[in-house]
Every structure is written in C-alpha cells, then in structure tokens.
Amino acid sequence: MDDELAIINVYPELLGTYGDSGNALALAHRASARNIPVRIVGVGVDDALPLHGDIYLLGGGEDSAQLLAARTLLSQQDARQVLESRPCLAVCAGLQLLAHEFQDADQGRHEGLGILDVTCGRLEQRAVGEIVTEPLELPEVPTLTGFENHRGTAALGPAARPLGRLVAGIGNGDRHHEGVVQGLIVATYLHGPVLVRNPALADLMLARAVGPLSDFDDPDVEQLRLERLEAADPRRHRTRHAFLRR
Amino acid sequence: MTDARTASTHHHRRLTLARHGARAAGALSRRLRHGSGLVIAGRVLLAIEPDTVATLSRERSITLVSGTNGKTTTTSLTVAALGAGAEVATNRDGSNTAAALAGVLASADAPKLVLEVDEGWLPWAVRETGPEAVVLTNLSRDQLSRHHEVGAVAAAWRAALAGVPLVVANADDPAVTWAALAAEHQEWVAVGTEWRADSSVCPACGSRCTTSGSGSVSDWGCSSCGLRRPEPRWELDGHTLRGPGTEVDLALDLPGRFNLANAAMAVVAAHAIDAVPAPAAAGRMRAVTSVAGRFEHLRLHGHDLRIMLAKNPAGWLELLHLIRDDRHPLLLVFNAEGVDGRDPSWLYDVSFAPLRGRTVIVQGDRATDLLVRLEHDGVAAEHIPGPLAMGLWHLPAGRVDVIGNYSAFRRVVHEARRG
Numbered sequence: 001m002d003d004e005l006a007i008i009n010v011y012p013e014l015l016g017t018y019g020d021s022g023n024a025l026a027l028a029h030r031a032s033a034r035n036i037p038v039r040i041v042g043v044g045v046d047d048a049l050p051l052h053g054d055i056y057l058l059g060g061g062e063d064s065a066q067l068l069a070a071r072t073l074l075s076q077q078d079a080r081q082v083l084e085s086r087p088c089l090a091v092c093a094g095l096q097l098l099a100h101e102f103q104d105a106d107q108g109r110h111e112g113l114g115i116l117d118v119t120c121g122r123l124e125q126r127a128v129g130e131i132v133t134e135p136l137e138l139p140e141v142p143t144l145t146g147f148e149n150h151r152g153t154a155a156l157g158p159a160a161r162p163l164g165r166l167v168a169g170i171g172n173g174d175r176h177h178e179g180v181v182q183g184l185i186v187a188t189y190l191h192g193p194v195l196v197r198n199p200a201l202a203d204l205m206l207a208r209a210v211g212p213l214s215d216f217d218d219p220d221v222e223q224l225r226l227e228r229l230e231a232a233d234p235r236r237h238r239t240r241h242a243f244l245r246r
Numbered sequence: 247m248t249d250a251r252t253a254s255t256h257h258h259r260r261l262t263l264a265r266h267g268a269r270a271a272g273a274l275s276r277r278l279r280h281g282s283g284l285v286i287a288g289r290v291l292l293a294i295e296p297d298t299v300a301t302l303s304r305e306r307s308i309t310l311v312s313g314t315n316g317k318t319t320t321t322s323l324t325v326a327a328l329g330a331g332a333e334v335a336t337n338r339d340g341s342n343t344a345a346a347l348a349g350v351l352a353s354a355d356a357p358k359l360v361l362e363v364d365e366g367w368l369p370w371a372v373r374e375t376g377p378e379a380v381v382l383t384n385l386s387r388d389q390l391s392r393h394h395e396v397g398a399v400a401a402a403w404r405a406a407l408a409g410v411p412l413v414v415a416n417a418d419d420p421a422v423t424w425a426a427l428a429a430e431h432q433e434w435v436a437v438g439t440e441w442r443a444d445s446s447v448c449p450a451c452g453s454r455c456t457t458s459g460s461g462s463v464s465d466w467g468c469s470s471c472g473l474r475r476p477e478p479r480w481e482l483d484g485h486t487l488r489g490p491g492t493e494v495d496l497a498l499d500l501p502g503r504f505n506l507a508n509a510a511m512a513v514v515a516a517h518a519i520d521a522v523p524a525p526a527a528a529g530r531m532r533a534v535t536s537v538a539g540r541f542e543h544l545r546l547h548g549h550d551l552r553i554m555l556a557k558n559p560a561g562w563l564e565l566l567h568l569i570r571d572d573r574h575p576l577l578l579v580f581n582a583e584g585v586d587g588r589d590p591s592w593l594y595d596v597s598f599a600p601l602r603g604r605t606v607i608v609q610g611d612r613a614t615d616l617l618v619r620l621e622h623d624g625v626a627a628e629h630i631p632g633p634l635a636m637g638l639w640h641l642p643a644g645r646v647d648v649i650g651n652y653s654a655f656r657r658v659v660h661e662a663r664r665g
Contacts, residue, residue, distance in 0.1 A: 013446040017387060017395075022594030025622045045446070045454060062395040064452040128391050129588070147589040149390060191591045196618060220621055224614045 004039040005031055005210060008053035010094075011061075012042045014069045018149060020059025020091050022193030026202045027055060033216045036206075045069075049076050054209040055087045058094025060150070060191060063105050066093040070110055073097060084115045087208040088185045091194060092150050095180060095187035096120045102152065116182050117157035123173050126151045130232035131169025131190060133178040137161050138186075141200045144178075145228040146190025154180060154189075163188055168232050184208060197225060284349030285341050291348045299344065302351035303375040307358045309519050310375065312368040312403075313383030313422070315561050316508040317342065319500070320383055321362040322537040323512035327527035328360070328520055335359045340538040343367050347375070360519075365399055366392065369406035379412040380429070381515045383508065385421040386444045387595070388558035389587035396421060396444045404428045414515050416507075417478040418464050420457075424449040424473060435514045436478035437507035438464055440567070441560035443595065448473055482510040487524065489514070494528040499535045504564040539659035546662050547635060548643035553659055557586065557651040559595035565649065566600050574645040575605035577637045578627075579654035580616040586652050593619040601625045607637045610654045634661045 009016075009024045024040045031038040043049060045068070061069060073079045083098065096102035099112040102120035112120070131148045135141045144164055153173030156162060162172065163179025163186060171178030171189060179188035186201070188194055195202040199221050207213050230236055291298045311321040318340040325336045335354030337346050342364045350361060363371040365385065372380065385400055393399050403425035407413060415426035417434040421444065426432050445466060448455040453470035467474030480489040487494050487510045496509045509531055516522040536542040544551045556562045569576075582590045590612055598620055606627035608616045613629050620627045630637045634657075638646065650658045 013443065016443065016595065018390060018589070019591030019594035022591065022619075022622065025594065029622050062397045062447070064397050064447045064449075067452055068447055068454065126394060128394070147391075147591060149394065149589060191589065193591055193594055196594070196622065218621075220614065220618050224618050227614055 004037040005055070005206075006050070006053045007038060007040045008050050008056045009040060009042045010049065010056060010058045011045055011069050011072065012059065014045060014065040014072075015059040015061040015093055017062055017065065018060040018092065018191040019193050020057070020094075020191060023057050023059065023089060023091070023195040023202075026193060026195035026199070027057075027206060030199060030202050030216060030218075031206055031210075033218075034206075034214050036210060045072055049073075049079055049082055051078055051082055053082075053086060055089070055205055056083055058088070058090040058097060060092030060094065066096065066102075067104065067110060069093070070097055070102075070112065073113060074111065080113050080115055083113065084183060084185065086184060087205050089195065089205060090116075090185060090187040091191065092148075092152070092189050095154065095189065096152050098185065098187060099154070105151075116180050116185060116187060117159035118180050118187075119155045119157070121153040121155065121173070123151045123153055123170065127170030127173075127189070129169060130228065131171060131178065132167040132229065132233045133164030133169070133171065133190075134167055135164045136177075137163065137181040138201070138204060141198065141204060143167070143229060143233065144188075144190060144194070144201065145197045145225060145232065146188070146192040146194045148189045149191060150189050152189065154187075156180060168234055192228075196221065197228060284337065284339070284353060285343075285345045286349075287352060288345030288347065288349030291352050292345060297374075299348050299351060299371075299374040300376075302348075306356075307519070308375045308377045309360045309379045309381065309515065310363045310368065310371055310377045311360065311381040311383070311515070312363045312365050312371075313381075313416075314365060314386045314388045314558060315564075316383040316504060316511070317362045317365075319505060319508040319537045319540060320381060320511045320515070321360055323509050323531050323534060324360050324381070324515045324519075326531050326534050327512050327516035327522055328358075329522065329526070329530055332520060333357055337362055338538065344370060347371060358519075360515075365403075369402045372406040372410060377410060379414060379515065379518055380407065380410055381414040381511055382416060382419075382422045382426055383511055384416055384419045384439060384441075384560070385425075386441050386558065386560040387592060388560075389585070390592070391588040397447070397449060400425050400449050412518060414511060414518055416511065417476050418466070420445045420455055420466055420473070420475075421449050423476060432476070433480070433514055433518050434476045434478040435480040435482070435511055436464075436475075437482045437510050438503070439507075439560075441563055443559070480510065480514050482506060487513055487528070489517070489524055492524045494524045496528055497532060499532060500537070500541055502564060502568040504561075504568075539655065542659065542662075544662045546665060547638050549638050549641065549646045550644065551662055552645070552647050553655070553662060554647060554649045555652070555655040556649050557655070559592050562596045562598075566596070566598070569647060570600055572647065573604060574647065575607070575641045576601065577607045577609065577634070577641070577646055577648045578616060579634070579648065579650035579658055580608065580610040580612050581651060581654045581657075582612040582615065583653060586654070590615045590619075594622075598623040598625050605641065607640060609634070609637050610650070634658055
C-alpha cells in the first residue's frame with residue numbers, strides 16, 4: 001500500500017447495475033473510520049486495469065454488459081495475474097467473469113478469466129430475493145445477508161471452496177452452497193451491497209490489504225443486519241415459533 | 247342464428263355484465279376509500295372477461311405512454327395539451343397495469359384515450375389495445391427485482407412495437423431509440439438525459455455505446471454497428487422547444503428540467519395525435535400545477551410541505567439537481583415492497599452527497615436501508631419511526647421537502663391530504 005489504500009472498482013459502467021459500487025463505499029467508509037487514507041479508482045472500459053491496486057472489486061451487470069466486460073478483461077494481458085494476486089471481491093457477473101466459463105441467456109458458452117476453479121451455468125428460473133448464508137471458510141465472518149438477482153449457477157472444482165452454506169435463497173444453484181473462496185478472491189451472488197450489509201466481510205478484505213484493524217462498530221449497519229436477518233433467516237422464525245408454542 | 251352470431255351475442259352480454267360488475271366494484275372501492283376504484287373494477291372485469299381490453303379498445307383512438315420516469319406527468323400533460331374540447335379519457339392517478347387499463351376503458355365512453363402504461367406491461371398493452379401512437383419517455387434501472395434487466399425490457403418493447411403506426415420517442419435515450427425503430431414511423435424528440443449509466447452498451451449489438459455532452463447538445467452512438475442518435479425533429483433547449491417551423495416557450499408551473507422534458511414529449515404527442523399546434527398545446531399545460539400528488543404543496547402542522555416522488559437512481563439524480571440550492575429540512579420516506587422493488591441496492595447507484603449539511607429525517611418500512619446509505623455519503627440523518635406527523639414534529643415550522651419512493655410517496659400524499 002502506498003500513502004493511500006487504492007480500491008479499484010473494475011468497469012463500474014458495465015458491472016454496476018445492482019448497486020455494487022456501494023462495496024467500494026463500504027470499504028472506504030470503514031477504512032476512513034480507522035483513519036486509513038483511501039482512494040476509490042473507477043476503471044473505465046477504455047482504461048488499462050491498474051496493476052498496483054490494494055483491493056479489486058467487480059460487480060454485477062446485465063448479460064450484454066457482462067459479455068462486453070469479459071471481452072475487455074480477456075484482452076487485458078495482466079488481468080489474470082493482477083486479480084488473482086490481490087484481495088478481490090467479485091459479485092454476480094463478477095463471479096462468472098472470473099470462472100472458467102459462463103452462459104448467456106441463449107445458452108451460449110463464453111470464456112471467463114479462469115482464475116476461479118468454477119464453471120457457471122444457467123438456472124432454470126431466475127433467483128430473486130433475500131438470501132442468507134453461513135460462511136464456511138472465513139471463521140471471523142458471521143452470517144451473511146444479501147439480495148440475489150441472477151440466473152447463474154456455480155459448479156466448484158477442487159481448487160475452489162464455497163463461501164457459505166445456504167440458509168435461505170438459491171445461491172450457486174446446488175441447493176447447498178453460495179459463492180466461492182479461492183486464494184484472496186471472495187466471489188458471491190450477494191448484492192445488498194454485500195459489504196454494506198456484512199461489515200465483517202468488508203473488514204476481512206481491508207485486513208488482507210492493510211493488516212490488523214482497530215475495532216469499529218456501526219450501530220446503524222448492525223440494525224440493518226438485524227432487520228434483514230429477521231426478515232429472511234428462517235432459523236430466527238423457527239425460534240420465535242417454538243417460543244410462542246411454549 | 248349462426249354459431250358465430252350466438253357466440254358474439256354471448257360475448258357482448260358477458261362484457262356488458264362484466265362492465266356493470268366492474269363499475270359496482272369500483273364504486274364500492276371508492277366508498278371504502280381505496281383510491282379511484284378503477285383498479286378494482288379492472289380486476290373484476292379481467293376476471294370475468296380476459297379479453298376485455300382488446301374488445302373495449304376497438305374503434306377507439308388510443309395512445310399509450312410509457313417509460314421509467316415521467317409517464318404519469320407526460321400522460322397528464324398530453325391530456326391537458328389536447329384541450330378541453332377533446333373527449334379524452336385517461337388513468338389520472340398513476341395506476342398503470344392491466345387492471346387499471348381495463349378499468350379506464352370500461353368506465354369511460356370517450357372515443358380517444360391517452361393511457362399511461364407500466365413499462366413491463368407495455369408489450370401486453372400494445373398487443374391488446376392496438377394503439378395509434380406510443381410515447382416513450384426514457385428507460386433506466388428501476389424495480390430490478392421485477393424487471394431484472396433494462397436490456398430485457400428494451401428488447402420486449404422492440405418486439406412489441408413492430409407494426410405500431412407511430413412512436414413519439416426520446417432520441418437521447420439509446421434503449422428507447424432502438425425499441426422505437428421497430429415501429430412504422432418515429433417522431434424523434436431530443437429532451438436530453440442526465441442519467442447515462444444504462445447507456446454504456448449498445449442495445450442492438452452489445453458493443454460499447456459512447457455518449458457525450460448533455461441536454462440539447464448530447465450525442466450517442468455505437469462504436470460498432472450503425473445505431474446512433476437519430477436526427478430529432480423536435481429539440482428541447484432550456485425552456486424552449488423547437489420543432490418544424492415552430493418554437494414555443496414551455497412556461498410550466500411544475501419545477502425541474504425533467505418536467506420540461508415531460509412537457510416537450512406531451513406537446514409533440516398532442517401534435518402527433520390530434521394535430522394540436524405546439525403553442526396551443528404548451529399554453530394549455532400551464533394550468534397543471536401538480537400531477538397525482540407530485541409536487542403538491544400542502545400545509546400541515548405548521549409546515550409548508552412540497553411532496554415529491556423519487557423511485558430510482560435516474561429520478562433521484564434529477565431531484566437532487568432540482569433541490570441542489572435549497573437548505574430547508576428534508577423528510578425522506580423509503581419502502582421496498584411490491585411496486586417499489588424489493589431490492590434497495592440501487593440507493594448506491596446515486597450519490598447523496600449534495601444533501602450533506604442539511605437536516606434530514608428518514609421514515610418508512612426500510613428507513614434503515616436509507617439511513618445507512620446516507621451515512622456512506624457523509625449525510626447525517628435521523629430515523630423517526632411512525633407516521634409523517636411524527637417526523638414533522640421533530641422539525642421546526644416552515645418549509646419541508648418530503649420525498650418518497652412509490653408506495654411511500656402514496657402514503658405520504660394520503661396522510662398529508664387527510665391532515
């Protein structure tokens with residue numbers, strides 16, 4: 001890290017349809033709260049991917065924007081090397097772009113960057129709604145909450161691990177898991193934006209870039225987490241129903 | 247009697263019965279204060295007679311108005327522009343789905359209708375009503391939990407518009423332009439657009455679409471295929487609308503550049519539908535001061551309220567521009583159910599930084615989402631749960647701008663009017 005933590009938001013004009021630019025804001029917000037100077041760099045489609053960013057973010061996008069982003073990324077010589085060597089959050093279309101391949105609306109197969117040992121297919125029905133998962137690989141991160149809006153699946157190869165166990169929602173489309181963790185990459189179908197709703201995940205990304213962080217509690221964000229989990233986590237409802245039955 | 251005539255007679259009787267039933271349900275709904283009753287009436291009608299919209303549209307002149315933002319206002323201004331002499335029916339309250347259209351068609355006998363249509367329902371409405379003209383204002387991200395993708399809506403529009411005689415279309419919006427090109431004729435109106443985030447990809451071929459400039463000097467074009475901004479016949483420049491051999495001043499009683507754009511679309515629509523001269527159309531619009539509660543001024547508990555709607559990033563961008571120099575308090579109400587869309591992630595697609603330093607209160611079922619969003623832009627706000635009056639109680643007497651997304655806006659208008 002130079003004087004400032006450089007958060008690289010990759011192609012926000014293509015991969016920013018579902019509010020995922022908020023992930024950059026969440027990182028900046030939580031870094032600033034620790035007095036860490038921070039700079040958000042939006043990478044345009046005509047720009048070269050910066051080589052020395054501290055955290056890289058890829059968001060969700062529509063089918064045609066995702067295809068254009070894929071063509072652009074594949075044409076960048078250093079994209080693979082950069083994105084697999086730095087802390088990286090890839091959401092929805094971003095996850096698919098880092099996979100071996102993904103499918104479009106007409107079942108056409110397209111090459112991804114192949115950084116994640118993942119092959120993405122197509123759900124029969126679009127997954128739209130609140131989603132809750134229990135992280136498997138990241139012990140310091142509590143229950144994840146988000147909103148999914150996608151038709152993609154994710155079949156993981158041996159080098160990739162699922163991000164979370166599915167509690168509510170569709171996730172990777174295998175009925176069990178959501179997202180991918182591989183090396184420094186965290187990939188997920190969760191919007192929300194996911195780092196706003198899950199500050200511990202934001203802190204994990206920050207800590208990977210800058211080292212240990214001081215504590216920072218954000219009561220409004222905790223209230224938001226509480227509300228969304230109360231609305232979408234069926235385990236809470238079972239507890240309440242059991243209590244009422246007594 | 248032949249089988250065909252028997253079937254026709256039965257169909258007519260069923261439709262008549264359905265209309266009576268629908269009117270009774272509508273009247274009951276009004277009496278129970280559930281809005282205008284048109285939607286309830288329409289639901290009853292469609293349940294009894296599913297092809298009621300097609301049947302009631304026959305031999306009537308129908309113009310459909312759709313788009314992400316501005317459709318209610320453009321519809322209302324178009325009706326105003328057509329003049330008191332024209333027998334025109336419309337859905338005034340912003341209800342714009344199949345049931346609302348069925349309700350209006352059944353309740354009014356006017357030979358001419360200007361109907362606002364939800365962008366998702368537009369293909370259905372075109373198929374059922376066989377419109378003479380369709381007016382398209384703009385297309386951008388909104389309710390993505392329902393529409394999923396802007397590109398998919400544009401593609402559905404384009405498929406539906408094939409064979410439509412005329413589309414009055416915003417030439418500064420690539421998705422609108424691409425869809426409108428499927429119609430037989432186009433009347434291009436350049437009204438400008440500040441929201442560009444959904445115009446990065448060519449809707450025709452998926453290549454890079456580049457945009458430049460803003461307002462009356464904006465331009466766009468695909469870097470690969472031939473799709474580019476069409477040469478407009480009408481251009482909005484500030485308050486001035488220039489068209490073939492005419493130039494009119496749009497002196498509206500509604501604020502904001504987006505309402506000037508709505509008015510420009512309405513002037514051209516009235517010209518296209520009924521050959522209304524542009525100056526006459528513009529003159530008739532000046533009487534419109536509020537549309538279905540939008541920009542309604544009300545006095546409540548010592549506060550002078552101005553009530554506004556912002557339900558997606560493009561709408562917020564325009565509203566933030568409108569209020570950029572104001573310093574009085576804001577009361578923001580935010581929900582995320584049904585017509586609002588269930589995913590409020592879009593709040594992060596627009597910067598709320600212009601609200602820094604202002605007194606802001608947030609309310610609504612999803613107030614916490616908005617509170618957190620504002621926090622990320624350095625806007626200090628306070629969450630006051632409860633009704634509008636509770637929020638106002640925390641503010642000093644005087645001017646307050648109240649801004650809600652769709653269901654929140656409707657609730658606020660209802661509460662403020664009730665007093």
